[in-house]
Every structure is written in structure tokens, then in C-alpha cells.
Amino acid sequence: MNTMQVELGDRSYPIYMGVGNLDKADLLIQHIKSKQVIIVTNETVAPLYLQQVSRHLQQFQVEVVILPDGEQYKTLSTVETVFTALLSKQFSRNATLIALGGGVVGDISGFAAACYQRGIPFIQIPTTLLAQVDSSVGGKTGVNHALGKNMIGAFYQPQCVIIDVNVLATLDDRQLAAGIAEVIKYGLIRDYDFFSWIEVNIDKILARDETALTYIIEQSCRNKAEVVAADERESGTRAILNLGHTFGHAIETGVGYGRYLHGEAVAIGTCQAADLSRRMGLLTDIDVERIETLLRKVGLPTEPPVDLSAEEFINLMAVDKKNVDGEIRLILLNKIGEASLPIGVERSVLLETLNHYGRTD
């Protein structure tokens, strides 16, 4: 097992990465300082891993909330169901919440933990690759609004993150690919060597080779932890983690939450950001081709949905946390392995990218 510390002063916490971590009772129990424990999971994950986790907790008063599965349930009203569960059992401010699931479960549960009695301790046990390499680390919690993705939330750090590589065995191919989109992102924004390694080893990753999966989780978490430690609340450099996300969020919101997995929308957005970087003279044609080829090999979509017009895109992109006074700002690539900070982009150039794909508007 490899342990990595996210360095955030008195909010620092460990990420445990390894094979079989769900079977290690102590790993979990040492972080629970209360009698009362609530596990929030979903209907897909519960049959697979709920018993494996809850059997460690027989000495506690354990409640379980099982949410429906899917991005379309990442709403304030789902968070309210978690509050109701906590209150109907009279759970105290020292109760511990365990988020057992993918990014949606983690984001909802983390936000519930941040807000219940103004904050209770919580633990992340991510069960998708995307949650393991990205959403469970760094304290971004929250939900969607019909008018914008992840627009409601809190920065709220967990007590620890417990990653078990074994759980990836039950992940369906589409979910695995979505996670790889965020893995590739780390290479693109700040780690050229990692990007090259992924290119070379992509077949092993897709074959779910345990060593390869462990390696991409470790490298991704290291990159994420370094960025978050440098800028917890995204006043500067943390924004680079948003490569492809302004386009991606616009797609998720525009076509309705749940049609694309988050990682799929990010893959498309990454291609659009790469194309825009090329038009701004930052990337070469070869760079863009390299990025698209890798994403296609993973089986990820690389073109935006035909039913989202350029005008709708721009309107949706106007709702983004990187914007200042309403001006659209994007993360681009200076080169493979180095992201730009958020920069404003001429509408005409943005339109060129949006109209570049097989769409007719």
C-alpha cells in the first residue's frame, strides 16, 4: 500500500492507495471519532461493496442511505434526503459520513457533510477510476443546478481517502474510459512524462493490468495533491485542473445531466481546448492529433454532440467558475505537459473551434 499526504495545514489528510484496502478495517476505523456513522452510497455500488465496508463497523451506530445512480440525481434535493436521514436518526455534529461510490456519490455526500450542522467529518471511499484519480481528492464537493454544472457547493476536505484498486474489476468499460480521460488530463496540464507513459501503456491500462492501474492512480493523485496543496480554494493555479471542463460542463448541462458521463464530456472538451490552443498558435497540428488519437484509443468521444449549437455552447459557457464579471475564460495548453492559466478568448476564435466539428450551425 502507498500512502500520500494532501498537505493543507490543519486540513491535511492521507490518501491510501493499494490493492485490497477495502478489507483493511483499521484503515477506516482509525479515522472515525464518533459512535454514529452514516454510509452514503448508490444502488449500483451497494450490492457490490456495502457489506465489505459495513462489516468493519459493527461497534458503531450505522445508518445507510442508498441514492439512485446517475449525474441527474446530483441535486440539492438529493442532498436534502441525506439531511433527512441524519436528522431522523438525531445524528450529532461529531457523526462521521462515509461516501462509498463514484464522483456523484462523493460530491453529494461531501457537500452534505460540509453543510450538516455546518460540517461533520467525512471519509471518501471512491469506487470508480474517475473518483479515485480526481473527484475524491481535493475537497471540491457540490451539486448541479439546472442552469449550471457544479454551481452549488463547498470546499470541504475529507478525513482520508481510501482507494482500493480491486474495485476497478467491477467497473464497466464506459466508466473506466471516463476515468482515463481525467488521468490523461494530468499528463496534458503538467506532466509530459506521464502523458508519454500513458501513450505507451494504454493497452495495459485498458486490459486493467493491476500494476498499470496502480501506477496511473498514484501519478494522478500525486499531481492532484500537489496542485490542491498549492491552491486549495482555486484563487490561481488550481484552475488548470479544469482543462476541457468549460466545454465539458456546457455539454453536460446543455444535453441534460446523465447523457454523457462526466469524463466523456471532459474528453470532448479536451479536444475542443486542444483545437482552440492550436488556433491560438500554442499547439501544433501534431500535438492535437496525438491527444485525439489517445482519447479515441480509450474509446472516448472526441466530438461534441450535434444537437448543441455554437450559440447554445457560448451561452452555457458563460456560466463557469473561472469567468470574471461574466467574461468567458478558458484553460488552454501551452504545450503537451503545460496548461495556461485562465485566459479570455475572442468570440470569433471560439466560434471557429465550436464550428470545427461535424455540426451544421
Add this chain to the structure above:
Amino acid sequence: MNTMQVELGDRSYPIYMGVGNLDKADLLIQHIKSKQVIIVTNETVAPLYLQQVSRHLQQFQVEVVILPDGEQYKTLSTVETVFTALLSKQFSRNATLIALGGGVVGDISGFAAACYQRGIPFIQIPTTLLAQVDSSVGGKTGVNHALGKNMIGAFYQPQCVIIDVNVLATLDDRQLAAGIAEVIKYGLIRDYDFFSWIEVNIDKILARDETALTYIIEQSCRNKAEVVAADERESGTRAILNLGHTFGHAIETGVGYGRYLHGEAVAIGTCQAADLSRRMGLLTDIDVERIETLLRKVGLPTEPPVDLSAEEFINLMAVDKKNVDGEIRLILLNKIGEASLPIGVERSVLLETLNHYGRTD
């Protein structure tokens, strides 16, 4: 004008206290670092003070949200209407939210500011005595849940608090009295001299003598700021500000939000806490009489509603942020001018207090 700093490191901020502060454009504008400004107020306050504030903001893009008035609207769904207003105008993460109103408006708006895009700057302009002396200072924001008062929220500090003593001229008597309940609380928990001063000057306060009102605001804010600076997130001493609140919250939740003003419920709860303190051998009969006499002079209720049984009370009190692993803990008085830290109380003694009043259960 008197300015006081709430000392919280990089979250420190000033409280401006004085007569005519709403007319001072600079006071407000120096704290706005964005083009986009949203004012959240309610249907009672808007006709009185919205124009007086918004005329300072002609250089900004100003949106206004007018909420219904009353504790029963302090819900997650009201917060969502603020999010919808912000998103439908594509407001950015650097937009400023101004909370113009009493405690309910401040709590809702502050929580909306805490969660919108994971946090936007906000400014408190409290227009009730209760909000001026208590809820606008210290960063407690949040909403009620049907199963518990203030159970959902965030610690989130404003950029500044602008208090204008003039606005108390339009406050109805019931609201004024409710505010005085929290003023008296500061005397009881940590400031014997202030308590005595209030006893001597209560007629001036009730006659809305400007000097007396200014004095109680300043002394209350000083006491609040000192407690908050010592323990921002209520891991210890801040809990003393909750004197009377465990009983009070139970009353508000039990009879339905809105029947009592918060300060009224706190007045009743303060009498119950005093009675319990007497039963625990901490206060004398004379102390309790002094407290009840002062609250009665203000016109505040001092007995719990007859339609709330002792059993219901205890069940409601089991949902409280001071509880640990479900055990009820209360703030009591060691003497007038000194609160206890949260202490567990025998159920039998608690029942004596609950059954002490003119109720028949």
C-alpha cells in the same frame, strides 16, 4: 461612527456601527470588488431601505431578489431561488451578494453566498436589532430543516457588517423586543456589568433612545466579536452564545417556524436554562427572578407554549449541534455574567424544568 474589527486572520472584517450609515456610499462600495452585485432582501424591508442602498450602486450591474418575510421561509428551497437568480443572470464567482434585512435574510443569503460557486463575497446590512447584535456577526449562515432549526449551513464570514441605528426606527415593537433578548444574553453569559446596565436603562432602550440603542449594539457586537475570534467554528467556548437556544430551537421547530420570533423563543429558553441552573445549584432564586423580571419588562414571553409536551421537548432537543453521540448537552449559567460550557443534564432534572411551567403533561 464606531468601527470594530472581528479578528479572524485572513477572514477578519469590520463592523461599522453608527447613525446614518446607510447613507454613506463609500462604506459599502469600498468592499465591492466586482461589477456584479446581487441584493437579497425581503418584502418588508425592500419598500423601506432597498432604494436607500441601491442608489449607491449605479455603477454596478445590480440584481435584486425579494424573499417572503418570515422564519418559515428559511429553507433550502428559498436558497435555491437565490441560486436561480444568480445563474439566470450568469453571475460570476467574483460577484458580491448584499444581505439587506433581518436574521432570516442574513442567514439565507449568507448560506447562498457560501455555496454559490463554492463561495462568493458577501456583505451584511442588518435591519433588525437581533440581526445587528447577533446573527450578522460571526459567520454562522444556514437554513432550517423541518426536523431541526439551523441544521443546514456553513461558517462563512462576510466582507463587512454595516449597522445603521436609524433603521430601528421602523422596527415593530415585537421585533425590537426579540432583539433585546439576545442583548440580555451577552450580559448573562459573560458581562455582568452590561447586564446591570441594561436593567437600569431598560426604559431608555424601549423608548428607542438613540444613545442607549447605540450602546447596546456596540457592547453586544464587542462581546460577540470576542467570542467568535476565540473560537470561530465552535469547537469550544463559542457554544456559550447558545444560552437558551436548545430550548428555544426546540420551541421554534416544535410549534412550527414563524409562530415565535427567534428572540422570543430564546427568551423562553433563557428562563428555562435559568430555572435548570437553579435546580443544579448554580443560580439562586433571586438570580432567576432578576432574569425573568427583566425579560418580562421587555415584553418577552417567559413560559413555554402549553401545546408542547415535555416528551416532545426532549425529543426535539435531541437534535442540537452541541450534542455528542446523541446525548443532550446544554449551556447553563454558573452565575449572572458567566455561562457554563455545554454539560449533560440528568433527564429527571430536565423534566423538572420542563414541567415547572403552567403545563399539564
